[in-house]
Amino acid sequence: MKLELPEDRKLVHTIVVPIRWGDMDAMGHVNNTLYFRYMEIARLDWFFGLGLPADPQGEGPVIVNAFCNFIRQFEFPGDVLVNTYVGSMGRTSFDTYHEMLRTDDPGTVYANGGATVVWVDFPRQKSVPMSERARALIEGAGHPPLLGR
Numbered sequence: 001m002k003l004e005l006p007e008d009r010k011l012v013h014t015i016v017v018p019i020r021w022g023d024m025d026a027m028g029h030v031n032n033t034l035y036f037r038y039m040e041i042a043r044l045d046w047f048f049g050l051g052l053p054a055d056p057q058g059e060g061p062v063i064v065n066a067f068c069n070f071i072r073q074f075e076f077p078g079d080v081l082v083n084t085y086v087g088s089m090g091r092t093s094f095d096t097y098h099e100m101l102r103t104d105d106p107g108t109v110y111a112n113g114g115a116t117v118v119w120v121d122f123p124r125q126k127s128v129p130m131s132e133r134a135r136a137l138i139e140g141a142g143h144p145p146l147l148g149r
Contacts, residue, residue: 009085009097012141013046016103017080030074035111036066039098042082043115050137059128062120064093068113079103080110086138092127093118094138 017038025031047053047061054060074080081103087095097114101107119130130138 006087006095006097009087009095010141011083012086012138013042013049013084015042015045015082015084017041017082019074019076019078019080021076023074024076028075030076032068032070035068035070035074035100035113038080038082038100039066039068039113039115042084042098043096043117046084046141050141052134052137054122056122058123059119059121059131059134061117063115064118066113066115068111070111072108072110074100074102074110081106086141087114089135089139091129094130 019030023030023034043063052060054062079102081101083099083101085097085099087097089095093116095114095116098112099109100111100113101109118127119134120126121128
């Protein structure tokens with residue numbers, strides 16, 4: 001079942017991730033687990049860029065679910081353009097979405113997916129409301145996409 005990405009999502013981050021030779025499997029294409037790694041790289045780069053890394057002694061983001069729609073195969077060599085979007089925000093959580101394209105084929109979505117992020121107090125192992133600072137940084141994020149997307 002292919003899950004559709006919501007129309008009201010907001011672009012907040014873009015990153016280019018190189019496809020490595022070792023990302024391919026015996027079938028000659030990028031293994032499906034790597035698509036989740038590309039989304040993780042994008043999400044972490046965005047969080048760190050906002051100044052919101054996970055703090056094991058404090059609070060931070062935790063992924064509670066993730067999905068990916070595999071539309072076309074990535075193959076080496078090449079670079080993956082990952083566009084990250086934010087969807088609806090709740091008190092303790094928000095939705096993220098990703099589109100993955102090749103930099104040499106920017107008009108074609110090769111995969112899309114997303115994850116629900118919950119804000120957690122790590123020492124207490126419990127979800128907590130996002131701080132005003134974190135919420136403001138996440139809600140205020142956004143910029144034009146790379147490659148005219």
